[in-house]
Amino acid sequence: MTDTPAFLNDANDLLTEKGFTTGNTWYHGTSSALVDSIKEQGLKRSGDKALKAAAKKTMATIGNSYTETIEPVFLTQSKALAYYWAQQTVRNRSVRIEGDEQPVVFAVTLPEDLNTKVKPDVGAASLLLVKEGEHFLAHLAAIYQENGFTVPEINLQKADRMEYLDKLGMAYFDADIEASHVELVTD
Numbered sequence: 001m002t003d004t005p006a007f008l009n010d011a012n013d014l015l016t017e018k019g020f021t022t023g024n025t026w027y028h029g030t031s032s033a034l035v036d037s038i039k040e041q042g043l044k045r046s047g048d049k050a051l052k053a054a055a056k057k058t059m060a061t062i063g064n065s066y067t068e069t070i071e072p073v074f075l076t077q078s079k080a081l082a083y084y085w086a087q088q089t090v091r092n093r094s095v096r097i098e099g100d101e102q103p104v105v106f107a108v109t110l111p112e113d114l115n116t117k118v119k120p121d122v123g124a125a126s127l128l129l130v131k132e133g134e135h136f137l138a139h140l141a142a143i144y145q146e147n148g149f150t151v152p153e154i155n156l157q158k159a160d161r162m163e164y165l166d167k168l169g170m171a172y173f174d175a176d177i178e179a180s181h182v183e184l185v186t187d
Contacts, residue, residue: 007187008079008105011143019152019166024115025107026075026171027185029086031093032102035184042179043073043108072172075118079105079185081169084139088132105185108177120165121172125156128168140168 014020028043046069076082086103093101110118127133141151152167164170 004080004083008083010079015147020077020169022077025109027079027082028106029082031090032104043177046071072174075171076169078169107183118171120161121170122161124170
């Protein structure tokens with residue numbers, strides 16, 4: 001059973017036998033600590049500067065180097081899936097940053113010329129091979145089952161790239177997203 005708040009539980013509207021339907025509104029899950037920054041600056045690639053700085057400091061303390069990578073903005077077509085990733089962000093931040101943070105979801109509505117640049121996240125294959133990915137797949141299975149659908153089977157090595165979007169709800173946008181395209185989802 002998923003613990004997604006009712007106002008974010010949209011799987012019953014989006015889920016079909018073929019997976020999640022897609023439109024021009026996407027969702028991004030994150031921590032409440034980042035709300036003001038996102039409202040002001042939009043969604044930035046590799047945008048959690050505080051978490052990156054904490055990781056860099058930790059690595060320096062133990063004598064290792066830390067190389068920052070520029071990651072795209074991760075999106076999904078489902079508020080419920082964005083909420084799952086928001087929970088993971090809050091959990092990851094709580095290890096390095098003190099504070100009372102809550103999971104939040106942003107709606108990202110893109111004009112057509114930008115919407116065509118949202119891509120299936122086939123890079124997620126590597127995530128799905130580790131423990132965090134197993135947790136996500138279990139969560140995803142619960143969503144499918146709660147909505148009366150068979151849990152999708154996906155061969156990570158042979159999957160069509162669209163399966164990552166349709167069946168797993170994983171997408172990305174490889175540029176910053178302006179604040180005018182982003183809105184906090186509230187009940």
